[in-house]
Amino acid sequence: MVPLSFAGHRLFVAGDAALWWPARRALLLADLHLEKGSFFAAAGQMLPPYDSRATMEAIDALVASTRPERVFCLGDNYHDDAGEARLAPCAASILQRLTGTLDWIWIRGNHDREVRGRWGGRAVTELEEHGLLLRHEAEPGETRPELSGHFHPKLRMTVRGRRIARRCFLRTETKLILPAFGSLTGGLDVDHPEIARACAAPPEALVALADRLACFPVGASRTMARKRA
């Protein structure tokens, strides 16, 4: 795991889209968007019915490797409010097993304001955990250190003619935005104006490499890509 420090806390990037917080023995995940596939199937686009299972198996593997005591899911846990009731049996059984032994906190997101913990865990709108605010969407005016999701940040660049697109974290002095964890969640360009607005200050985009964190100033990333190419 690659270390990532934020507001005086020692965190680690687990996999490429989750955070491990050793001081709290906590795993942090954002934007699972469970049952996105079946949501679109209902509207006539028959996406594979395996997305929730893929997401839950990935979480299960992270839990096995980090052995957390608690898991924080930072909102948009389900793609829609009916998703919790629709959750595929195979994904639901993994979730039930995990919530049975871990302190599992669902933070409500704009896609799942009604999440209530049908398969275990408790739902909150936001909370403060040892000096860090956890919420779904960053608030531009917030001055306390804050962890959030919502934007699905993704870094896209062209280096030596090769296109590279990776999920990434966004960091300012007081804000850390997580990438989306869900298996069918796409990404939003890090230099999208909505992200700049939410961050208040220009963020840096962080991508976990094998042995360290790569940092890219946001806004300048396109120029940099060109210079390298």
Next chain:
Amino acid sequence: MSDALPRALADWFAGRGWRVRDHQSAMLDADRAGHHALLVASTGAGKTLAGFLPTLADAAEGAVEGLHTLYISPLKALAVDIQRNLKAPIEEIGLDLTVETRTGDTPSDRKARQRSRPPNILLTTPESLSLLLSHPDSVTLFADLKRVVIDEVHAFATQKRGDLLALSLARLQRIAPAMRRAALSATVADADGYRAWIAPYGDIDSVALVLGEKGADPDIDILLPLGRVPWGGHSGRYAAPQVMELIATNRTTLVFCNTRSLAELIFQDLWKSNDDSLPIGIHHGSLSVEARRKVEAAMARGDLRALVATASLDLGIDWGDIDCVVQMGAPKGSSRLLQRIGRANHRLDEPSKAILVPGNRFEYLEAQAALDAVEADERDPDIFRPGGLDVLAQHIMAMACAAPFRESDLLDEVQSALPYSALTPAAFARIVDFIRDGGYALKSYDRFRRLAPASEEEAGPIDAGDRRWRVSHPRFVTQHRMNAGIIVDAATLDVRFKNGRKLGTVEEYFAASLSPGDTFFFSGLSLEVERIKDTDLFVRATSRPARIPTYVGARMPLSTNLAARVRIFLADRSHWQRFPADVQEWLSVQAERSVLPEPGQLLVETFPREGRHYMVAYSFEGWNAHQSLGMLITKRMENRGLKPLGFVSNDYALGCYSLEPVTDPAALFSKDILHDEFTDWVQQSALLKRAFREVSVIGGLVDRQHPGKRKTGKQVTFSTDLIYDVLRKYEPDHVLLEAAWADARARLTDIGRLGDLLDRAADTMVHVALDRVSPLAVPLMVLIGRESVAQGSADDELLAEAEALIAEAMTL
């Protein structure tokens, strides 16, 4: 002359001072005998008129009522053009015939009216026809259809649009069993292949073959540079001043380029030599429709002295007055070259004038080969493949939208189309399941299904094992019509001026590398990026130097017949006397320093240079196959500890470079690479994901992104790459993965040619270990590192490097 030709038509021909050509009356005779027909003729032979002659004859006899003839063109613009040309005979003869076009651009009120009160002749595209057939009233609309005329059939029969059209023809034939099919084609290598494609149930005898008269032999020259034939490059840019002279001495010149990027470059180069400011235009597929129409109109008025164009002009809009065609870079195939040359001088009895501008020495050989092939009347082979399963899915949904159906009926209809003649009932049922609910092994979408079982009243009685279906909800009909279509474009941004005027589009891939202040060439202008907002790229004109947009689009590989001719040139010195002195010298030094391979041999050279080891294989299988092979060979080199650093390829050869020398190339080129490394590589490569994106859209798994519907701030779409990953993990046998795999193999990697190459490699390889670079290797070697050089900064160093490279190679 045919007895069948009505008096009014015969008089019209005579009044114009024309004779009815043999192939024109043969088309009429075939129709009168109730046969389908394939007319193979060169441009300028009155092909279109021949196709419509039976319709005009029917009209002259007063036998036309309702929708009589359907004309299918691969291009929207072509349909408009034909309407113009068809109007002349109709008006002059005074026939009571109505002609209308129907494409994606037709206003919806006219479309609705066309369905209730159709014209006698409807000009349309394969996509628009498929949509028409998805309406329940198509059964009455086409009930009296007598003829369907398919223009430029060679341009798309072997592609997915051809699959779609073949399926639509099958449906039309069922609605109107007496309908005759007539296809018009440029000269092709395998006319019988096309006859089988046209014929219902592949009954080739039901299709009369009509051959046009041979036109005058074209007058083709190779333009030689004032200095030496270049070692590298593939654009012929060096020749811009000479091309400008050609433009000045001819009335109207068409300058064809192989890619859109090249067209922009050449346009800039020509402009620099355009001392007299002659009017020159540019035309390619990324320019906005308005911009293209404007240029086309200027051409039609004769206002332009030259037009720089790409394949977007390959198909024949007739502009009459073009008297010279210039091909920049190698033509890649003899059929394509002829098609382009045919754009000049649309009269059969006068030779077309064309100039080829080869980009480098291999391209010189290729140009010479193309010349010989044209002279020998040799065409590039077409490969007829099984139809795409994604296209079949789209068609079945269209048929379900039209009416409830029985699987056995629709399967029989589908099998009557050649691309799907080998389709099994099980494969067909899988596609139906896919349309119904995604066709997944995990049955969790039953309540969302798009197809529901139909009743006996709706679809008739069925035998055991058969099934009946209907669309479960009208909204799925709407969904189908919104998303139907075969062309899946790369994601693009609109290039606009601040006032909103749209210049055209660039691919997202290129746009992602632009920041405000950057400059690029587009539509012949140097543009500076002001800002990027959502899907718009706002620009202003600038005089600053600029770079050229790149496009991901597939590259046309060297055809097998031209490759075979180039191989003969290398081996047989009797041809050399026709070549310029520096090309002859290049080949003879190669013969002395290394080997010139026999036509059947695979020459592999290895040599060290500046601390690296190089291996160059002269396999002549085209750029696509070489790119694939390069990936595979370097992977194998990695496994064997040879520390590969990279590879480069062109249409003629593949070069790999590494830190350790290759001593046994035969071991790298063995056939098992197709099993061991190939599958692995294709599954991980971007190729398969690209193919999956296409089949997902065509097959109707995901909706198209409609312009203006992309929201800001929130991600409303999903990436097909993610779907691909999930599907591959949990259901690797899914039918869409199978379709993507078939596409990737056939179209993207040129697996057929790759397989042939590897089959031969072991027996035919000649390995020559050299102490330094050979002359034949230079055109490939100069490609190394080109992309990684900073733009515009290092021209002098590059020249010095190339100079050193050539000096080393040519020293005896």
